[in-house]
Amino acid sequence: PRTIYLKDYQAxxxxxxxxxxxxxxxxxxTLVHAQLVMRRNPARGSGLPPLVLDGQQLELLSIRLNDRELGAHDYLLDDRHLTLQPDSAEFVIDSSVCIHPESNTALEGLYKSGKMFCTQCEAEGFRKITYYLDRPDVMSKFTTTVSADRQRYPVLLSNGNPITSGSEDNGRHWATWEDPFRKPAYLFALVAGDLWCVEDQFTTMSQREVALRIYVEPENLDKCQHAMDSLKRAMRWDEEAYGREYDLDIFMIVAVNDFNMGAMENKGLNIFNSSAVLAKAETATDAAHQRVxxxxxxxxxxxxxxxxxxxRDWFxxxxxEGFTVFRDAGFSADMNSPTVKRIEDVAYLRTHQFAEDAGPMAHSVRPDAYMEISNFYTLTVYEKGAEVVRMIQTLLGAEGFRKGSDLYFQRHDGQAVTCDDFVKAMEDANGVDLAQFKRWYSQAGTPRLEVGSAYDAEAKTLTLTFRQLCPPSPGQAHKEPFVIPVDLALLDGQGRELPLRLAGEAAASGTSRVLAVNEAEQSFTFVDIPEQPLPSLLRGFSAPVKLSFPYSRDQLMFLMQHDSDGFNRWEAGQQLAVQVLQELIGQRQRGEPMVLDRRLVAALKSVLENDGLDQAMVAEMLSLPGEAYLIEISEVADVDAIHAAREFARRELAEALFEPLWQRYQANRQASRQSAYVATAEHFARRSLQNIALSYLMLSEKPEVLEAAQEQYREADNMTERLAALAVLVNSPFEEAKAEGLALFADRFKDDPLVMDQWFSVQAGCPLPGGLERVRALMQHPAFTIKNPNKVRALIGAFANQNHANFHRDDGESYRFLADQVIMLNALNPQIAARQLAPLTRWRKYDLSRQALMKAELERILVSGSLSSDVYEVVSKSLA
Ligand code: BAL
Ligand code: ZN
Known part of the structure; x- marks a missing residue:
């Protein structure tokens, strides 16, 4: 495959x-007729260069240029392009092609999901529908007519507003949609099916009425209310937080079972993976509700x-994506608990994006080159991209940021623009220079920020010294210093924030502030500091860096109790747990008995006994850093020692904290029994603490806990409690209870694919020995099919990404299994195949024996036959 470079961009x-x-x-x-009203781009000068239209897997039936039928000698056709010569600056192209959605397993372009037709065009799927200039800087006004059998496909949808519809004599009918907004082809959508809809309405801030519809297959009609409520809240929030109003008369969402992504923002007609829209208490967990x-x-x-x-282009x-993730994070924070939302986002970023940024596929937020753009829908582009936008807000303040976003939308409405344009709007609205800041867009890798402090008791000053360094990444050996916003406070012996005055400033202002660290090495001296303070650094995780400061365990315990920044209280607990777990890992590796530092017990005990703490925070603080995170922060990850140490710590904690955990569990389970399910932050919090308490308690293997888990499993009126109870049974040694739970669950939910996905995942993630054999057996289950991306993610993905103990078994059999699945998926669905490869790309993290086994599987994939550009890019870069 060819590499495409940002530097080669041309309009x-x-x-x-x-x-x-x-x-x-x-x-x-399916027959597709396209009429394109075209003209020479005046920005590209005069003359008439050949017109090169994108098109793949299309059977060309006819093509006309201004009413002149073209013959084979009038154009060039290969498997990616159709090239012809226009003879005037303005012209019309009419083409007819035949395509085969019924056999499209890649789920890109027009395809069938079950009985319905649907589309996915981002990034480059439209070229599988018709010959076109399939690039985001070509924006056009679309009119779409769909005709289909009336009985099979009573609902015919496309972007924009419905214009006309009618019937034909032969049992078919048609509908025409018109989208008044110019858009690139990647936002095109079409749906045809036997769909039912839930309908509502929204009055915009300028009092326009918008019809809201969620289309689903009839059996899912009762699972749309949560999405509809969420949609209305989002519409209101975007008006209030960003001044953005909806612009069409109708907004539609369609739920589709077979979908590569989570969802797609097609203009006026969002198409959703059913897992990202359907939710009701009985079938979807709290996490699923929040995800929806x-x-x-x-x-x-x-x-x-x-x-x-x-x-402007896919770079x-x-x-x-970064901006929109930032926006949705702001929304979720406002709808739920901002601190908990931040904790979840940071834990996710540090575990997964940091790993990507340290691996062979590392790329900057705005990549310079790609072979297959589908491979760049990454944690770096999305999550780190959102962090970059968040840092701009941190540097400019909320008001300055809003001025910048207002200017951005006003200046560029209707345009296809660049990250530079976004930053420029922020600069212009605030009169600041973000030139150095923009390195966050162009340099890959996670910077390390090492902080030292020196207190001068005589001068009453505290000097903080920052040293930043960013490791090399593919194609980028050397990095220039970033602008790193460090939000901080200095705490006195009682945990109070001290007034902050930097040397040279006239007076103190505030007790927390953001320092913009922008040199490789840099010091800041605070004056009038009456006693040796403890710094609370990088509050709210103000920059996506790996911070190190030599905190003692006692200082971390102090911060856990006293830091007025909720995020940093949690962070202190995580750092304490990391230190303790790393000590256990070392003991295990040296063959010494493992001994848990009791300070971790004491710290978590005081958290558990603090009734004033938000229960969701208690649950977060009880959650030890995950194995994936411990792997990420290891030089060479010893998977066995990590698993053993973490399990040992969990058992020790469970034993030492049995009483307070049991009390919390019982109180919360009782509250759950007494109230019907509600999807609110308060109830999410209660159930999350209840369920993490149960998972600890179960480690005691006490009969009363088994009984409690079984009671919760049987009696719960919601999936959050039921699935958590099933998970603790599955991970327990109680074979009979486990088998019974799994069988009951499968019997009850066999007809609900989304629930069965959860059933697969719980088993795929079980760390007990025999994981690979269980997964192989589950692939034969009638509810499993490798053709459905959700099933692949639920079983194969959950196993390879979450079940470290089994995935990294030392005979390499799990690696071989994953490679087999990738080879099979490569032929069916290249995007999904490439995604499943991620765990193998991390081979450099492990011991030499595992490295060799993982590499051998990558090499086997490389020579396995005709590889898609998706899989080829990931495998070849991983081996480079
Ligand atoms: N644009 C692809 C799906 C999403 O990020 O919304
Ligand atoms: Zn998006």
Whole structure:
């Protein structure tokens, strides 16, 4: 495959003012007629270069240029392009092609999910529908007519507003949709199916009425309310937080079972993976409810950050994705607990994005090159991209940031722009220079920030010294210093924040502030500091860096208790746990008996006994750093020692804290029994503490706990409690109870694919010996199919990404298993195949024997036959 470079970007030679599409959907083929009203791009000068249209897997039936039928000698056709010569600056192209959605297993372009037709065009799927300039800087007005069998496909949808519809004599019918907003082809959507809808309404801030519809298959009608409520909250929030109003008369969401991504923001017609829209208490966990709320909001927010203002080219993907993730995080924080949301996001970023940033696929937030753009829908572009936007807000303040976003939307409405344009709007609205800051967009890798402190008791000054360094990443040996916003406070012996005055400042201002660290090495001296303070650094995780400060365990315990920044209280607990776990890992590696530092017990005991703490915070603080995170922060990850040490710590904690855990569990379970399920932050918090308490308690293997788990499993009125109870049974040694629980669950939910996904995941993640054999057996289960991305993620993905003990078994059999699945998926669905590879790409993290086994599997994939560009890029870069 060819590598595409950002530096080679050129504006398009031609523009498409209008796009008129007609789809004739049939069971064995689909005919697509496209009329493109085109003209020479004036920005590219005069003359008429050849017109090169993108097109893949299309059977060309006919093509006309301005009513002139073209013959084979009038154009060039290969498997990626159709090239012809226009003879005037303005012209019309009419093409007819035949495509086969019914056999499209890649789920890109037009395809069938079950009985319905649907599309996924981002990033480059539209070229599998018709010949086109399939690039985001070509924006066009679309009119779409869909015709299909009336009985099979009573609902025919596309972008924009419905215009006309009618019937034909032959049992078919048609509908025409018109989207008044110019858009790139990646935002095109079409749906046809036997769908039912839940309907509601929203009155915008300028009093326009918008019809809201969520289309689903009939059995899912009762699972739409949460998404609908989330949508209305998101619409209101975007008006209040960003001044953004919805612009069409109708907003539609369609739930689709077979979908590569979470969801897609097509203009006016969002298409969702059913897992990201369907939720009701009996079948979806609290986490699933929160995910639905976040994704519904994310896709809706794209209407401005992505659709009204779109990307010039795919290197700018983070322009819309980083910003939109930042926006949805703000929304979720406002709807739930901001501190808990931040903790979840940071834990996710540090575990997964930091690993990506340290691996062979590391790339900057705005990549310089790609072979297959689908491989760049990454944690770096999304999550780190959101952190970059968050840092801009931290540096400018909330008001300055809002001025910047207002200017951005106003300046670029209707345009396809770059990350530079986004930053420029922020600069211009605030009169600041962010030139150095922009290195966050161009330099890959996670910077390390080492902080030292020196207190001068005589001068009453505290000097903080910062040293930043960023390790090399592929293609980037040397990094220039970043601008790192460090939000901090200095705490006195009682935990109070001291007034802050830097040397040279006239007076103290405030007790916390953001320092912009922008040199490789830099010192800041605070004056009038009456006693040796304890710094609370990088509050709220103000920059995506690896911070190190030589905190003692006692100081971390102090911060856990006293830091007025909630995030940093949690962070102190995590750092304490990391220190303690690393000590246990060392003991295990040396063959010494493991001895848990009792300070961790004491710290968690006081957290558990503190009734004033938000229960969600208690649950977060009780959660030890995960194995994946411990792997990420290891030089060479000893998976066995990590697993053994963490399990040992959990057992010790469970034993020492049995009483307070049992009390918390019983109180919360009692509260759950007494009230019906509600999807609110307070109830999420209560259940999360209840369930983590149960998972600790179960380690005691006491009969009363087994009984409690079984009671919770049987009697729960919601999936959060039921699944948590099933998980503790599955991870327990109680074979009979486990088998019974699994069988009852499968019997009850066999017809609900999303619930069965959870059943697969719980088993795939079970660390007890025999994991690979269990997963192999589950692949034969009638509810499993490798053709459905959710199933692949639930079983194969959960096993390879979460079940470290079994995935890294030392005979390499699990690596071989994963490689086999990737080879199979490569032929069916390249995007999903490439995603599943991620755990193998991290081979450099492990011991030499595992390295060799993992590499051998990557090499086997490389020579396994005709590789998709998706898989080829990941494998070849991993081995480079
Ligand atoms: N644009 C692809 C799906 C999403 O990020 O919303
Ligand atoms: Zn997005």
């Amino acid at each position: 398009p030679d031609y523009l498409i003012d209008e796009t008129h599409l007609t789809f004739e959907l049939h069971e064995d083929r 709320e976040a994704i519904v909001a994310h896709e809706y927010f794209h209407n401005w950050s992505g659709n009204r203002v779109t990307c 700018q993907l983070s322009l819309k």
